[in-house]
Amino acid sequence: MPEPPNFFDLLAQAQRHLEEGFSSLPPAPSAPLGEDAAAILRDVATRLHDNYPYGHPLYAGQMLKPPHPIARAAYALAMSINPNNHALDGGRASSAMEVEAVAALARMVHWPQHLGHLSSGGTFANLEALWVAGQLVPGKGIAASDQAHYTHSRISSVLGLPFVSVPTRNDGRMDLDALEHLLRTKEIATVVVTLGTTATGAVDPLDQIVSLQSQYSFRIHVDAAYGGYFTLASNLSLQARAAFDAIPHADSIVVDPHKHGLQPYGCGCVLFRDPAVGRLYKHDSPYTYFSSPELHLGEISLECSRAGASAVALWATQQLLPCVPGGAFARGLESGRTAALQLYHRLGESPFFLTPIAAPQLDIVVWAVNAPTAEQSSILAQRIFDEAAQRNLHLALAKLPARLFPQTSQKSTLQFQPGQTITCLRSVLMKPEHLLWLDHLWSILEAATRAVFEASMTQ
Numbered sequence: 001m002p003e004p005p006n007f008f009d010l011l012a013q014a015q016r017h018l019e020e021g022f023s024s025l026p027p028a029p030s031a032p033l034g035e036d037a038a039a040i041l042r043d044v045a046t047r048l049h050d051n052y053p054y055g056h057p058l059y060a061g062q063m064l065k066p067p068h069p070i071a072r073a074a075y076a077l078a079m080s081i082n083p084n085n086h087a088l089d090g091g092r093a094s095s096a097m098e099v100e101a102v103a104a105l106a107r108m109v110h111w112p113q114h115l116g117h118l119s120s121g122g123t124f125a126n127l128e129a130l131w132v133a134g135q136l137v138p139g140k141g142i143a144a145s146d147q148a149h150y151t152h153s154r155i156s157s158v159l160g161l162p163f164v165s166v167p168t169r170n171d172g173r174m175d176l177d178a179l180e181h182l183l184r185t186k187e188i189a190t191v192v193v194t195l196g197t198t199a200t201g202a203v204d205p206l207d208q209i210v211s212l213q214s215q216y217s218f219r220i221h222v223d224a225a226y227g228g229y230f231t232l233a234s235n236l237s238l239q240a241r242a243a244f245d246a247i248p249h250a251d252s253i254v255v256d257p258h259k260h261g262l263q264p265y266g267c268g269c270v271l272f273r274d275p276a277v278g279r280l281y282k283h284d285s286p287y288t289y290f291s292s293p294e295l296h297l298g299e300i301s302l303e304c305s306r307a308g309a310s311a312v313a314l315w316a317t318q319q320l321l322p323c324v325p326g327g328a329f330a331r332g333l334e335s336g337r338t339a340a341l342q343l344y345h346r347l348g349e350s351p352f353f354l355t356p357i358a359a360p361q362l363d364i365v366v367w368a369v370n371a372p373t374a375e376q377s378s379i380l381a382q383r384i385f386d387e388a389a390q391r392n393l394h395l396a397l398a399k400l401p402a403r404l405f406p407q408t409s410q411k412s413t414l415q416f417q418p419g420q421t422i423t424c425l426r427s428v429l430m431k432p433e434h435l436l437w438l439d440h441l442w443s444i445l446e447a448a449t450r451a452v453f454e455a456s457m458t459q
């Protein structure tokens with residue numbers, strides 16, 4: 001992907017400045033890269049051609065958002081030190097930057113106090129939150145919706161905790177009656193509430209789940225790995241807004257800066273509302289913790305070595321684009337959501353497509369092809385996906401319950417059995433530029449769809 005023209009100049013300047021800080025050392029140059037390295041790097045570039053163009057606005061498929069150039073530059077700069085945020089011995093500056101970057105995320109969700117740190121990703125961050133939950137109430141169950149990230153059931157099995165899946169309603173949000181029924185059994189210690197499901201971006205009704213705590217005793221873990229930053233957006237539905245506004249009542253939350261926070265991979269974050277859970281991590285390491293009596297991040301983390309460069313990149317990005325409502329970063333999220341709503345309306349008006357009962361709650365749009373059976377609809381979706389890719393528009397496919405689509409709409413020819421799934425088309429409009437590109441994207445989708453329908457008629 002093209003870089004802004006001054007990217008490498010700015011990086012080189014900053015690199016020289018970094019090296020000045022170590023200029024009192026005798027020179028110890030590392031071996032230069034030779035001709036063979038140049039050839040290898042060319043080979044690497046050739047190998048990397050085998051990718052979708054993730055950074056381009058016509059890539060509108062999976063959850064892939066290019067890191068901001070400042071994150072990439074700060075990461076590269078930190079790599080010349082290669083700090084390890086496990087312990088202060090391995091990365092003093094980057095540990096301090098991690099503490100500040102994590103505090104900014106806690107402020108974003110309006111937590112007056114917190115304990116938290118970065119992690120290699122959302123899965124490990126969720127593992128840690130559920131591990132803490134299991135330490136506090138051993139042996140009791142974890143409940144999450146049937147649209148929650150698939151790793152929750154696997155994490156529960158790793159932790160030896162029973163996992164229960166809670167049905168969702170036809171808008172993809174957790175069914176409260178089903179949850180309450182489950183809570184009555186007193187077998188559930190922790191409810192995982194997803195704010196932004198991975199498949200459709202559905203926002204569970206956290207505010208109403210919090211209300212259930214007046215009758216039942218359970219912990220709330222919010223999985224906002226994908227959706228967390230949307231708390232900054234001013235154009236959420238009232239339902240979604242109410243859910244995000246209830247985050248201060250949760251016990252723990254996961255937000256992935258490498259999903260929507262413009263970071264390179266290797267950057268998740270877990271926050272606990274009660275800093276006292278830090279005592280659960282108590283351990284003795286004979287190797288680390290000699291240089292300073294201050295808290296080392298490794299003392300409050302299950303992971304050991306972690307890239308300090310991730311913290312440096314996140315810190316730098318937050319300086320340029322603070323996590324505040326009304327700021328440039330928040331406007332980028334709002335723009336993706338507007339694009340999703342516009343795409344949803346265009347799809348709704350097209351005779352070729354069926355849109356779900358619920359409008360997009362974040363910036364993810366799913367739609368099915370209008371066909372008499374779920375099987376035919378799924379085959380056509382796959383063909384449109386391929387045909388669009390031929391024309392440089394990259395979408396995604398998702399297998400979803402057919403019940404998400406209304407059978408009563410006038411144009412729908414679809415008949416399905418209870419419990420059937422359909423392969424749908426899916427688009428995650430994560431890039432702020434997607435809104436500007438929507439007409440272009442739509443014209444390719446229309447052309448690809450027409451080509452597929454014409455081909456299927458002549459068969």
Ligand SMILES: *Cc1c(COP(=O)(O)O)cnc(C)c1O
Pocket residue numbers: 120121122123124126149151194196197198223224225226256259268
């Ligand atoms: C992506 C995602 C995860 C997993 O996070 P990774 O960073 O991929 O490990 C967990 N939960 C939700 C809701 C997600 O969207």
